[in-house]
Amino acid sequence: MSTPPSAPHSIGEFVRGYEEEGRLRGFRCPSCGLVTATWGLACSRCGRAGLEEAELAKTGRVVAFTVLTVPGDEFLNDAPYAYAVVELDGGGRITGWIPGVGSESELSIGERVQFRPSYKPGVQFERVTSP
C-alpha cells in the first residue's frame, strides 16, 4: 500500500499565515530533512510524499537581492523596494519584499532581516538594525 500524500496546508493557509497570523508556514521532509516554504505534496529534493508541517523562523539573512524600480501591478505604489531570497534561521528559504530600500547600496548580501506581517498579501521583511 502506498503512503497517502498528506496535505496539511493549502496555499490559502500559507497566505493567511503571512497576512493575518504573522506566521511563516512550511514543510519539513521526514526523509531528507529539506525545509521549504513552498507548498507541495511531496519533497522537491527526494520525492518523499507525506511532508510534516513546520513553523519557520521569522528571522534570517539575505542570500541574494534586487532593488526594483519597475514593479508589477500589485506593487505599483511600493517601488522602489528590494526583493530578496532569504535563508531563514533554522532552515528553509523564502522570498519577500523589503519596503523603503531605494538603491542597492542600502542592503547587502548576508544582512539580517525579519518577517513583518504586512497590510498586503505576500511576505514582507524589514532590515534588523544592529543594537
Next chain:
Amino acid sequence: MREAWVVGAASNRFGKMAESAREAATRVSLEAIRSAGLEPKDIGHTFVANCFGIAEHQAHVGPLINNGLGIPGVPSVTLESACSSSSAALHEAFVHVAGGFTDAALVVGAERLSHLDTLAATSYFAIAADYAFETKNGATFPGLYATLASAYRAAYRTTPEMFGAIAIKNHANGARNPHAHFQKELTMATYLASPIIASPLRLYDCCPFSDGAAAIVVAAKEFMRSPTSEPLVIRASARAGAVTDMHDRPDLLGLPSSRAAAEAAFRQARLTPSEIDFLEVHDCFTIAEALALEDLGFFPRGTAARESAEGTTARDGRIPVNPSGGLKAKGHPVSATGASQVVEIFEQMNGLARGREVPKAETALAHNVGATGGSCSVHIFTRR
C-alpha cells in the same frame, strides 16, 4: 526511431505587429511549408505555441491556424511552457516524426502583447513565475533574473561592462538581421547610461517585449520532396525540468534545467561542446546568456561574462553566440522565440544569413528556457 529533419523555416520581423498572433502564425506557417517545397495538405500534425493568447481574447488557436491554411481536418494542440513554448512544440513534433506517428509536422509560435502597456505586459510575464510564492512577494521577471545576477556578481566580482559587452554584441548581430526587433548597434556609453530596472540590471540588460511569429516544418527523411533548401538533421531534442522557485534551489549560479537538458542533448547527439560551431541561447537578460554558456558546458563557471567582454562569443570569435541578435536584440515574442532560434540556424546553414554569417555552420545548438528555468529545451542540429 527514424531521423527527423527541419525542412522549412520562416519568421516575420519581430517588434510590433499590426495583425493578430493568429494571422501572423498562419502567414509564417504557409511561408515555412512553402520553403520546404511542401503544401499545407502535406502536414499531418500542427503544434502551436501561444502562451499569452488570452491577452488577445483567443484560446484554441491551432484549429484557426489550420483552417486558415486550408487543412481543417489536421489535428492541432497548443503547448505552454512559458518562454520555451515553441521549443517544447518542436520537441513534440520531433517525437511524432521520429516515432513514426506523422510524416510532417508544423511547429508555429506566435505572440502579440504590444497592444498592452508596460505595466500590463510586465504583469503578464510575471504570472509565469510562481504566482503564490514569488510574484505575490514582489517578484517581476526582471527582478528574478536580477536576483540571479546579484548572486553571480557577488560570487565572481564581475563588472557592469562585462554584461554590457553581451548586450553590445547581440545588438551588433541584430543590426544585421532583418527579422530583428532592434536593428541598431548599442554603445557602452548608452548601455551604462540606461536606467536601472531591477538592480543590477539596466534597461539594456533586458530583452524587449516583442510581437512576432516563427514557424518550422519537421519531416521524416523519407518524406523530403524537392527541397528548396538544405534540411537540418535534428541530432538531439532534449527537455528538462527543475525546482521552479529559485529560492528552493541550493545554487543560484546557474539553471539546473539547462544543465540537465544539455547533458541529455549531448548524449543523444554523441557530440561535445567543442564540436558545436555556433549557438542560439536564451538571453532574456544578459545574465541569462552568461549562465547559459556555463550551464551548457562552453565555459567554466564564472567566466562567461568575462569571455564575452573579450570577444570570444562574437560572430568572428571562437564560439559565436546568438548571431541572430538573441532575445536581447532580435526580440522576445515569448512563444515564437524557440522556433525563431531554429529559423536562425536554418538560415545560417543555408547561406541565407547574409551580412551576419558565422565562419562555420555545420553543427549548431539551440537553448530555450521556460521562465526562470522550471523548464528548458536543448536541440542540436547538423547539416545533412
